[in-house]
Amino acid sequence: MAYNEHTSCPCGSKKSYINCCKVFHSGKNPETALELMKSRFTAFVVGNIDYIINTTHEDNIEYSRDKSKWREDIEDVVNSTDFNTLEIIEFVDGVDEAYVTFRLGLKQKGLDVSFTERSKFLKIDGKWLYRSGEFLDD
Template identity: 75%
Template sequence: MAYNEHAACPCGSKKSYKNCCKIFHEGKYPQTAVELMKSRFSAFVVGNIDYIISTTHEDNIEYSENKSKWREDLQNVISSNDFYSLEILDFIDGKEESYVTFKVGIKQRGLDVSFTEKSKFLKIDGKWLYRSGEFLDD
């Protein structure tokens, strides 16, 4: 199912998806780790698996050389979860390494499985990539 580009962007920016995260999903590079975080969350909402894969650092635990299996795993995550909110709690900006702490709202078969995470992002060849995340107690 295609996401309505005129609907509010899933990242919570109050802009339309077309004027927010869609530009990153179509090839513009996020300038900050926060932009990458928000656009990755939106990619889970709209089902843009290729964007999720292309913005994941190769040292990430989820990273796989077997892209078809990885795509299948991501599709299962996307189809079995309702990603409904994102709240940025903290941002530590750096030139090559940044941290974003966020709370993501997720429901899985009606159960709230929301979590808070502190994510590490690395800038490699001018592009921000998601390196790792640590779950935090709410």
């Protein structure tokens, strides 16, 4: 996908990418799980695979100690998927555990593969991480 830092951020904030999720991609810690969730979505759009790996909790089902294999898997998803829309449905904040329910508008090879997920995030050593996700019926 052609991408420009000054166009609006893929997460839907209406700010430019450079003033939004790029701040987190460049090393700032998201203050909330919601910021983390949005910046992970944007990482899929812009293909920032390191960010996806670095913000995944090691107990997540996707987590792999084989980083090069994991990286290839994420690359496959990034290259085969159009990440079209992110709609935040609910955000339940907490001190070290938080939940974000969201709907992703996705297409793969022209097919609609959109889904709704409730994600769990844990704050470990001051850093929010993606712990797990549960698919919800539409």
